[in-house]
Amino acid sequence: MTDTSIKPNELRAFWLALGLNFIWINASEVWRYFQVVRPVLLEDFAGNPAIGAISPGIFASWMVWDTILIVAATGFYWMWLLQFRFSFGQAVLASLAFTVTIFGLIWIGIVNMGFVRPDYIWTALPLAWIEHLVAAGLTYWSIGRTRRIQ
Numbered sequence: 001m002t003d004t005s006i007k008p009n010e011l012r013a014f015w016l017a018l019g020l021n022f023i024w025i026n027a028s029e030v031w032r033y034f035q036v037v038r039p040v041l042l043e044d045f046a047g048n049p050a051i052g053a054i055s056p057g058i059f060a061s062w063m064v065w066d067t068i069l070i071v072a073a074t075g076f077y078w079m080w081l082l083q084f085r086f087s088f089g090q091a092v093l094a095s096l097a098f099t100v101t102i103f104g105l106i107w108i109g110i111v112n113m114g115f116v117r118p119d120y121i122w123t124a125l126p127l128a129w130i131e132h133l134v135a136a137g138l139t140y141w142s143i144g145r146t147r148r149i150q
Helices: 006-044 056-083 088-112 118-149
Strands: none
Touching: 006 056, 006 118, 056 088, 056 118, 088 118
8 A cells, every 4th residue: 555644844844845945936927917917907998997907906906816726826836746756857737737727718718708808818828928037947846855855
């Protein structure tokens, strides 16, 4: 029988990955919104003050979105790296799979609803992938750090 219990140092490594990704993904999401997404929305929906508005309620909803995103991404990368092969190449594949699944679906839907120009997806998806390539790398580093300590 295989022992599937989580060792204390593995749990610490997961929390480290989660903490690092919390900082990184929040910073990346905020930067991307203010530098890339919001200007496009304000340009495409000029005259509609509700689009791209910033209020406590909207800010709170984005905090919930980021928390779900960070936990899902970190857990996904963690499981991918432990299930398949622990390598940086697998971290890259995991980040691509996560980005296409989550952000690909979101941005295809947003484009299909006419909320942004279709060519914008070629800006949004690579930026999301870079964000998650770093997040998968941080998860890879956290697992590797634990393996070196053992």
